[in-house]
Amino acid sequence: MCHCGANIGRVVDVPSVVDYALTLPNVVYAQEQLFSCATNSAQEITDMIEEKGLNRVVVAACSPITLEPLFRDTVREAGINQYYYEMANIREHNSWVHSKEKEEATQKAKDITRMSVARACHLEPLQEIDLPVNKTALVVGGGVAGMTCALSIANQGHEVHLVEKDTDLGGMARRIPSTLEGMDVQAYLHDLVRKVYEHTLVHVYTDAIITEATGYVGNFVTKVTSEGMVKEIHHGAAVIAT
Structure with missing residues (x-):
């Protein structure tokens, strides 16, 4: 669970979302981070995957458009297929649009996280292949x-x-x-x-x-x-x- 500095943390009660995540089926570990995209945070994720033998990772943070490649690299470096990763967007889809409804935003963060965890349970390992590109x-x-x-x-x-x-x-x-x-x-x-x-x-x-x-x-x-x-x-x- 990422605070994204104040972008998420000033609106969403991140610690309560972490506690909620731990009650979800198949979740064995959850923690909060100030910036999940920081080098030390990414290393922390890698260490936890190896230490606890995790086979799925959900990062509740910002848009996958910007940071999904980083987190895919992170889980791959820990030895699991990069497609066993799921991202829950609790910034653009939540804290940025509900900045004045903190209680509701926190509940929505829990809902988004729950859905991402449920989806992660059904992820399958994929392999990238090279395909020819038509230049027309x-x-x-x-x-x-x-x-x-x-x-x-x-x-x-x-x-x-x-x-x-x-x-x-x-x-x-x-x-x-x-x-x-x-x-x-x-x-x-x-x-x-x-x-x-x-x-x-x-x-x-x-x-x-x-x-x-x-x-x-x-x-x-x-x-x-x-x-x-x-x-x-x-x-x-x-x-x-x-």
């Missing part, structure tokens, strides 16, 4: 942003599929004659469209509708219906520019 990109939206994005990717040597639901590229910019500074928007747009169509790595689909999207990061498959035909596009990245 899909850009959805043929406005100025979408075309600029498509050209930027294509100019780096990657194939791009640009999908637009209307008959013509340009989007809302087709309705704007000039900017406040007097720039000719239509001339700029005409030149941008020309560059898109002339680029050998950019494939344009107009009057297009996405009918299906499957896959995972690095390897997606998207089906696009355009001009009565269905095109299956294999790509590793997607940009939504609508």
Whole structure:
């Protein structure tokens, strides 16, 4: 249980959450730390895993987006699979949004911790594998942003599929004659469209509708219906520019 300095500790009664955690099924050890992300705290977690023979670890702290890799490394260094780790976000999901309701925030911290412990009991060991990445990109939206994005990717040597639901590229910019500074928007747009169509790595689909999207990061498959035909596009990245 992390105090995160005052970010959690000034709102949540951390010691009471620790006591509560010890009453949960399958929990054999719980403690509080001022900063769980600190080097000495991470070492403390490693030592406890080894000393008590733990096979699951739940850290109640902040967002996993920022610190999950650190704690996965911590449990791995202690000799257990990194996917036997679970994080309970009691900062962004609790103390930061309930700073004036300390009693309720403490109860919510207990609830979040209980759910994380329950989930941890069902975690399975996973192994990381290397997979090839498709370097083709899909850009959805043929406005100025979408075309600029498509050209930027294509100019780096990657194939791009640009999908637009209307008959013509340009989007809302087709309705704007000039900017406040007097720039000719239509001339700029005409030149941008020309560059898109002339680029050998950019494939344009107009009057297009996405009918299906499957896959995972690095390897997606998207089906696009355009001009009565269905095109299956294999790509590793997607940009939504609508």
